[in-house]
Amino acid sequence: MTLTMQPYQYMKINEIVYNLVHQYQAVNDLSTVAALQELAAEEIHETIPGNYPEIDQLLTNIMDRRLRHRATEKMVRELKPFVVPFVEPNKKQIAQVFRKTKKLTLPDLTVVDWRDYTFFAWNDIATQRKYILYYEDEQLLGLVGDVSSPVVKGYCAICHHEENVSMFLALNKRRGDGRYTKKGNYICVDSLQCNRNLHERNFFDKFVTTIKKQ
Incomplete structure (x- = not known):
């Protein structure tokens, strides 16, 4: 093999x-x-x-x-x-995942070593938002959330290491009444470092489940 x-x-x-x-x-x-x-x-x-x-x-x-x-x-x-790299998405695919975002600012994807990523994420400083891309059953999916300004030393909900973290708040639509709620947790500010610290895929999957849980 x-x-x-x-x-x-x-x-x-x-x-x-x-x-x-x-x-x-x-x-x-x-x-x-x-x-x-x-x-x-x-x-x-x-x-x-x-x-x-x-x-x-x-x-x-x-x-x-x-x-x-x-x-x-x-x-x-x-x-x-x-290493099997994270499948590189093109700009059209990313725009489709985050289609509700009117002005999506992307990082320079040409300098990314995709072998470093279990998930791919970046920060938009202007809007104080973080965008997270990941694959589930070979389907490209995403999370977007507001990130808090204070950066603190703490435990990351994704990689389970102590790093510089900030609160990530994702907006979720509640079933039934149509209202929105914010689900959040502290995660690494530096998503590349978070990937370097991530040693179990199920850690990331549990984070996604927690964020999406209604």
């Missing part, structure tokens, strides 16, 4: 390797190091089930306790060609 992985799996492997190398610099006891290596190997196999030469080679390489972050960053980057 040919190795493929989703962006969030790649990001998780990167964190596992980073944490292991960090422990190499902090721990001297050989039995503890061996236990940490075994745990890292288990976590990588859980992230990417199956037998792949590329994963086996990575595991062999990271068992060297002399490793430092610069070397391991290169090792992990060698896996990036196997």
